[in-house]
Amino acid sequence: MSYPKKTTIGLFDSGVGGLTVLRALIDRIPDVNYLYFGDTARLPYGSKSAETVAHYAVGAIRYLEEQGADLLVIACNTATALAFKEIEAATKFQVIGVVEPGAQAATAASTTRNVVVIGTEATVGSHAYRVALETRGVSAREKACPLLVPLVEEGWVDHPVTEQVAQIYLSDVFGDQSDNADVLLLGCTHYPLLRPLLRRIVPEHIEIVDSAESTAETVAAVVGKAGTRLSQEVGARPLEPHLKFFATDSAEKFIRMGSRFLGLPVKDVTHVGLKE
Amino acid sequence: MSYPKKTTIGLFDSGVGGLTVLRALIDRIPDVNYLYFGDTARLPYGSKSAETVAHYAVGAIRYLEEQGADLLVIACNTATALAFKEIEAATKFQVIGVVEPGAQAATAASTTRNVVVIGTEATVGSHAYRVALETRGVSAREKACPLLVPLVEEGWVDHPVTEQVAQIYLSDVFGDQSDNADVLLLGCTHYPLLRPLLRRIVPEHIEIVDSAESTAETVAAVVGKAGTRLSQEVGARPLEPHLKFFATDSAEKFIRMGSRFLGLPVKDVTHVGLKE
Structure with a gap:
């Protein structure tokens, strides 16, 4: 597949969590068009x-296709885990999910070939990460952490209650050290915001890997391969990413929540009405 | 409006929380038909x-109308608070929400004419309870408690973390005793499951009122007024409520979660597909 000079990357997530993937992408490929669709009227998917x-x-x-996207990123672990094949079958464009890049990064980081994956109930129930890791010869233990998303959305990213909840969830998987896991894979796009807190409570020798970063690297490789990274323009003028956002619930709320996840101001948000 | 001999009460909620209202209804009017619609594919509304x-x-x-409901109960605080007028305008049948009965019960319970209301972000943001209470000459302080719903859904109804979260939320409203509130109104259908926990942390002189009970009383009065309470049949044979459930997400999951909220086995569940 060849990409036009100005690729339009369409990202999709249930809400604002996928903005952590968008942020990682902007840092690597600042000079393409980005469309981001947050299905905030029907979140959470987990x-x-x-x-x-x-x-x-x-x-x-x-x-996203109708809006001009020609490369699709499923910036949502639950949607990737549960619906990747259906999404691929529904489009002629290349689709990149977060599970394969996340599994790849965890595999590269693990010496003991034992990884712990945390995610939503649906992601963990699908065992998508376990399958992707086992294909690479890595064993995985998966743990659903349903309360972490609401805690992040409440803004309690560095709160004693969140620390306690994370400790309850993780003591289950790190209490028994018999299998020597050395990587914790964050299988949900909300979790990168909890990284400092998780770093405090996860044993020191465990490396924390998040799929936002590794997904961005995969996308950059795909776009770069087609020769469309306009890096030659760098230096001429500061590159401005072209960002356009779509939300199924209120645009105002998306702006408020979104800026926290993106770490940049979220401006151009269109409300997308649902017929049903 | 006159009700047929066998009224069909249609209850609507975003998920399983409204089953606390259904339970209170069954206890009062066991011998009508109940249809319950849980919009689990799009929850939470809060x-x-x-x-x-x-x-x-x-x-x-x-x-619910298409399925035969001829009396409608909005067993969801958020939907009542945000959309009662739109719902009333969309149907020819009588609609009963949870806000007015809840406000009525809190008014009756308060000696000091000062009530504290807790609910979701959307319910509190709408100030529907405050308006309903002020109309009755009662002052209200409202407090959004967004984490209580996910905690109940995680099954942590008697968990130290939930107690800590509830204490954080409620210390804001009961820390300052200057206005002499003597009632806590549970403005969310999930909260009755937290009643024992809340009873432990709320000051002793505060009465806890939930809108599920008071809504059921209102509905019983409406149905009774039309002479359709078949209470004369009591004693002849044990009354069996006719329950039929509809869920927009998986029926299996509705059965699992629902039984906990209803306190009765949930059996006859139909999955309702969404066109979009």
Whole structure:
């Protein structure tokens, strides 16, 4: 597949969590167009069934295509884990999810070939990460942490309650050191905001890997391969990413929450009405 | 309005929380038909905008009508607070929400005419309870408690973390005793499951009132007024409520979560597909 000079990358997530992936992308490829679709009227996906998530995800991908996206990034672990095949089947463009890059990065980081994966109930229930890791000869233990997303959304990213909840979840998986896991893979796009807190409570020898970073690297490689990274323009003028956002719930709320996740001001947000 | 001999009460909620209202109804009116619609594919409503919630609620109400409901109960505080007028305008049948009965019960319980209301972000942001209480000459302080719903859904209804979170939220409103509040109104259908925990941390002189109970009383009065309470049949044979459930996400999950909220086995669940 060849990309036009100015690729338009369409990112999709249930809400604002995928903005951590967008941020990692902007840092690597500042000079393409980005469209970001947050299905905030129907979030969270993490507690929903595969059928429902696939249905929402395919609709969002079609919308991004209509808006001009020619490379699609599923910046949502639950949607990638539950609906990647359905999404791929629904589009002619290349689709990159977060699971394969995350599994790749965890594999590279693990010496003991033992990884712990945390994510939503749906992501963990799908065992998508375990399968992706086992394919690479790495064993995985998975742990659902349903309360971490609401705690991040409440803004309690460095709160004693969040620390206590994370400790309860992680003592289950790190209490028994018999299998020598040396990597913790953050299998949810909300979790990078908890990285400093998790670093404090996870044993020192455990490396923390997040799929936002590794997904951005994969996308950069794909775009770069087609010769469209306009890095020759660097130096001529500061590169300004072209960002456009779509949200199914209120635009105002997306702006408020989104800026925290993106670490940049979120401005151009269009509300997308749902027919049903 | 006159009700047929066998009224069909249609209850609507974003998920399983409204089953606490259904339970209170069954205890009072066991011998009518109940249809319960849980919009589990799009829950929670508590963090969403009024426009989105109204759109979902009207769709659900129309579905219940098609299934034969002739009296509608909005067993969801957020939907009542944000979309009651839109729902009323969309149906020819009588609609009963949870806010007015809740405000009525809190008014009756308060000697000092000062009430504290807790609920989701959307319910509190709408000030629907404050308005309903002020109309009755009662002052209200409202406090959003966004983490309580996920904690209940995680099953942590009697967990030290939940107690700590509730204490953080409630210390804001009960720390300052200057206004002499003597009632805590539970403005969310998930909260009755936290009643024992809340009882432990709320000052002793504060009465806890929940809108599930008071809504059921209102509905019983409405149905009774039309002469359709078949209480004359009591004693002839044990009354069996006719319960039928509809869920937009997986039926299996609804059965699992629902039984906890209803306190009865949830059996006859139909999955309702969403067109979008």
